[in-house]
Amino acid sequence: MVERTLHGYYRSTAAYRVRIALLLKGLSVTHVPVHLRKGEQHGEAYRALNPLALVPWFSEEGVALGQSLAIIEYLEEAHPTPSLLPSNLAARAYAREIACIIACDIHPVGNLRVLGKLSADYRESGEGRAAWNRHWMEAGFTAIEARLRKTAGRFAVGDEPGLADLCIVPQLYNARRFGLDLTPYPGLCRVDEAAHSLPAFINAAPENQSDFEKG
Amino acid sequence: MVERTLHGYYRSTAAYRVRIALLLKGLSVTHVPVHLRKGEQHGEAYRALNPLALVPWFSEEGVALGQSLAIIEYLEEAHPTPSLLPSNLAARAYAREIACIIACDIHPVGNLRVLGKLSADYRESGEGRAAWNRHWMEAGFTAIEARLRKTAGRFAVGDEPGLADLCIVPQLYNARRFGLDLTPYPGLCRVDEAAHSLPAFINAAPENQSDFEKG
Numbered sequence: 001m002v003e004r005t006l007h008g009y010y011r012s013t014a015a016y017r018v019r020i021a022l023l024l025k026g027l028s029v030t031h032v033p034v035h036l037r038k039g040e041q042h043g044e045a046y047r048a049l050n051p052l053a054l055v056p057w058f059s060e061e062g063v064a065l066g067q068s069l070a071i072i073e074y075l076e077e078a079h080p081t082p083s084l085l086p087s088n089l090a091a092r093a094y095a096r097e098i099a100c101i102i103a104c105d106i107h108p109v110g111n112l113r114v115l116g117k118l119s120a121d122y123r124e125s126g127e128g129r130a131a132w133n134r135h136w137m138e139a140g141f142t143a144i145e146a147r148l149r150k151t152a153g154r155f156a157v158g159d160e161p162g163l164a165d166l167c168i169v170p171q172l173y174n175a176r177r178f179g180l181d182l183t184p185y186p187g188l189c190r191v192d193e194a195a196h197s198l199p200a201f202i203n204a205a206p207e208n209q210s211d212f213e214k215g
Numbered sequence: 216m217v218e219r220t221l222h223g224y225y226r227s228t229a230a231y232r233v234r235i236a237l238l239l240k241g242l243s244v245t246h247v248p249v250h251l252r253k254g255e256q257h258g259e260a261y262r263a264l265n266p267l268a269l270v271p272w273f274s275e276e277g278v279a280l281g282q283s284l285a286i287i288e289y290l291e292e293a294h295p296t297p298s299l300l301p302s303n304l305a306a307r308a309y310a311r312e313i314a315c316i317i318a319c320d321i322h323p324v325g326n327l328r329v330l331g332k333l334s335a336d337y338r339e340s341g342e343g344r345a346a347w348n349r350h351w352m353e354a355g356f357t358a359i360e361a362r363l364r365k366t367a368g369r370f371a372v373g374d375e376p377g378l379a380d381l382c383i384v385p386q387l388y389n390a391r392r393f394g395l396d397l398t399p400y401p402g403l404c405r406v407d408e409a410a411h412s413l414p415a416f417i418n419a420a421p422e423n424q425s426d427f428e429k430g
Binding site: 063068073077089103105121124139 | 266
């Protein structure tokens with residue numbers, strides 16, 4: 001039995017991505033909740049694991065690392081079947097491009113630590129923080145929507161679920177939480193709907209995690 | 216002769232990463248400068264290519280995409296030799312983790328569009344913008360420094376230059392530009408120094424680009 005653990009938080013979209021990847025690959029994992037809103041990521045024990053004080057943190061038999069995309073690429077190489085990437089080189093590139101638009105240019109700019117700093121440095125309000133987050137989502141979603149017009153089948157890149165989808169679904173969850181109007185993004189919404197027919201995406205959802213809290 | 220173009224900007228750290236990758240692989244490319252400070256990325260022509268209005272934008276024989284890490288993974292798959300990743304699975308994961316710390320959790324939070332929004336929304340000053348950028352670099356560099364203690368040889372992960380190094384070197388360039396004290400990061404500085412002995416890193420540097428401007 002392989003020892004595999006994932007430190008996460010039910011509504012961290014980065015941890016949510018890794019949960020979907022593990023489920024798509026049928027890999028079992030022990031979930032260790034880190035309560036971000038209570039600041040558990042800043043505790044000594046967690047910082048000794050991950051000095052960046054972010055989730056997710058993944059470990060499997062001596063390999064231990066953060067960064068959702070690095071974890072998912074590791075899973076893809078260590079457990080290649082089923083693959084989370086198409087076989088065609090260009091399609092693989094577009095799947096990774098969509099993943100990076102979300103994981104580099106949307107999520108880190110609007111995540112909890114940045115929103116917290118806006119409040120600390122500029123006394124930004126809750127509504128102002130939400131507007132900041134929506135602003136970067138709109139920019140990124142517009143670009144992804146254009147890409148999907150060229151690459152989407154049933155899922156974001158072709159007809160199989162994978163890397164792009166497992167980034168899109170958590171980000172749309174976040175978009176709804178922050179009140180973004182999704183009408184301009186029909187392609188993203190179609191991917192989200194198709195994904196929610198699959199157990200991997202359903203079981204990885206925030207409301208199905210042991211540390212889920214209402215509200 | 217393969218048609219290959221890279222839209223970039225001399226001091227965009229994301230474009231700088233791709234320049235290094237191309238040079239390490241010995242791939243020729245036509246550089247197309249996009250003057251970010253003059254707002255050329257918001258022009259109709261560039262937005263038709265890349266709706267996100269960011270650099271880099273790379274194209275090669277019908278494949279055309281943004282996002283530096285996606286471009287570099289594409290280059291690695293399309294032109295595997297010399298490789299930009301170690302062969303060992305765990306080492307590959309750590310190289311990608313370092314790349315993601317920079318490309319997800321440092322650079323996008325402190326790049327030009329975010330700093331511009333801090334000025335627009337909060338009337339942030341030049342010094343305040345620099346402090347904001349340094350704050351995220353300090354958090355990320357601390358985590359990378361801890362990782363380097365376990366993985367570094369001559370370069371960030373082992374003795375060959377690759378993905379982690381080509382992210383580190385541009386980010387250290389940015390760190391110096393924004394006045395970050397690098398004393399706490401001897402591991403990062405050693406990688407930077409080793410890299411600067413190689414033509415690929417030297418030739419990709421901002422001061423060696425056709426669109427370079429002083430100051």
